[in-house]
Amino acid sequence: MGMKAVIVAEPPQPVVICGPSGVGKGTLIGKLMKDFPDKFGFSVSHTTRSPRVKEIDGVHYHFAARPVMAQEIKEGKFLESAEVHGNLYGTSWAAVEAVADAGKICILDIDVQGAQAVRKSALKATYIFIKPPAPEEMELEKRLRGRGTETEEQIQKRLRGATQELERAKDSTLFDHILVNANLDQAYDDLKALLGLGSPAASAHFNGTAKHPVNGSKMSSNGFSSSENGSSPNGHESVSDHFKHAVGSPRTNGLFLNGSHQSKSNGVMKLSNSMSGNYSHTLPILTSSDLLVGMHSATGSPRAKGISAS
Numbered sequence: 001m002g003m004k005a006v007i008v009a010e011p012p013q014p015v016v017i018c019g020p021s022g023v024g025k026g027t028l029i030g031k032l033m034k035d036f037p038d039k040f041g042f043s044v045s046h047t048t049r050s051p052r053v054k055e056i057d058g059v060h061y062h063f064a065a066r067p068v069m070a071q072e073i074k075e076g077k078f079l080e081s082a083e084v085h086g087n088l089y090g091t092s093w094a095a096v097e098a099v100a101d102a103g104k105i106c107i108l109d110i111d112v113q114g115a116q117a118v119r120k121s122a123l124k125a126t127y128i129f130i131k132p133p134a135p136e137e138m139e140l141e142k143r144l145r146g147r148g149t150e151t152e153e154q155i156q157k158r159l160r161g162a163t164q165e166l167e168r169a170k171d172s173t174l175f176d177h178i179l180v181n182a183n184l185d186q187a188y189d190d191l192k193a194l195l196g197l198g199s200p201a202a203s204a205h206f207n208g209t210a211k212h213p214v215n216g217s218k219m220s221s222n223g224f225s226s227s228e229n230g231s232s233p234n235g236h237e238s239v240s241d242h243f244k245h246a247v248g249s250p251r252t253n254g255l256f257l258n259g260s261h262q263s264k265s266n267g268v269m270k271l272s273n274s275m276s277g278n279y280s281h282t283l284p285i286l287t288s289s290d291l292l293v294g295m296h297s298a299t300g301s302p303r304a305k306g307i308s309a310s
């Protein structure tokens with residue numbers, strides 16, 4: 001009898017959520033985490049900025065001293081890192097692996113520089129840019145002031161950064177989807193639709209059986225213009241396309257890298273003889289350091305517990 005590899009259901013790949021400061025990324029992600037705690041896991045970033053009043057170390061961020069984080073970046077513990085609004089921010093390999101190991105879809109809330117770096121990395125992901133409604137800068141300013149977490153100087157810095165981010169996001173090769181957060185409930189519904197949650201049409205979309213993104217939502221694929229008028233885009237690559245199975249050489253436990261996915265059991269990957277049910281091949285598991293030159297497998301970070309809606 002011939003050998004047959006066991007088909008293992010693969011978790012959908014990570015979702016990178018970007019957008020200018022104050023657009024509502026954290027609010028939308030918080031809602032997603034609250035409503036779907038078993039489905040999504042938040043990638044807890046590191047940052048050198050000070051914690052806000054309700055922020056908890058290890059839950060919202062890993063708050064780090066700059067010299068320590070800079071050293072860890074040099075050591076290759078980060079998938080990406082960037083200077084944002086005067087502070088260091090970064091996604092550790094450990095943060096993403098923790099979510100993948102828990103069998104959840106990893107959500108990354110990172111800036112455009114981070115998204116560009118992840119695009120260039122071995123991690124395969126889906127990229128969503130959240131945009132404010134027009135007039136964009138005025139709306140962001142209103143929201144940032146309303147949030148009340150930044151000083152006047154910091155608000156001005158973030159608004160300058162926002163203008164740059166909105167410009168950079170026009171690079172249509174970077175984002176798979178653009179979503180306008182005008183009305184929060186509508187934007188949340190749109191986000192859920194993009195992620196294949198909710199209506200049967202959306203599920204079909206998620207499963208790759210629908211040809212186009214869900215109708216009626218204010219989102220677009222790979223472009224700004226169609227997101228402005230709220231029309232539904234047609235014919236573009238959708239999240240479901242990105243969530244299709246990946247094959248190829250494995251990198252690390254449960255993580256999708258470009259052209260790879262791996263599941264691990266006791267340190268060996270198993271192929272099964274379909275007739276006997278016995279495992280007849282065992283392959284050693286390769287880690288990030290095995291396959292990514294200059295990258296080291298990061299350890300020791302606490303597991304993401306999701307974030308609470310703020």
Ligand SMILES: Nc1ncnc2c1ncn2[C@@H]1O[C@H](COP(=O)(O)OP(=O)(O)OP(=O)(O)O)[C@@H](O)[C@H]1O
Pocket residue numbers: 019020021022023024025026027028143144146147181182183184185187
């Ligand atoms: N659709 C909306 N309409 C009005 N206010 C909103 C909307 N969405 C979010 N907000 C509010 O805007 C403020 C900023 O939201 P949030 O903190 O989620 O932004 P963010 O994109 O995560 O910002 P940052 O990148 O600075 O962390 C919050 O006070 C939030 O309640």
Ligand SMILES: Nc1nc2c(ncn2[C@@H]2O[C@H](COP(=O)(O)O)[C@@H](O)[C@H]2O)c(=O)[nH]1
Pocket residue numbers: 018019020021025045046049080081082084085089090091109110111112113114115
């Ligand atoms: N490149 C990265 N950007 C990150 C990361 N974590 C958060 N961010 C972005 O920073 C700004 C500011 O965030 P705030 O919490 O201080 O308001 C925002 O755009 C985030 O998306 C990261 O790990 N890498």
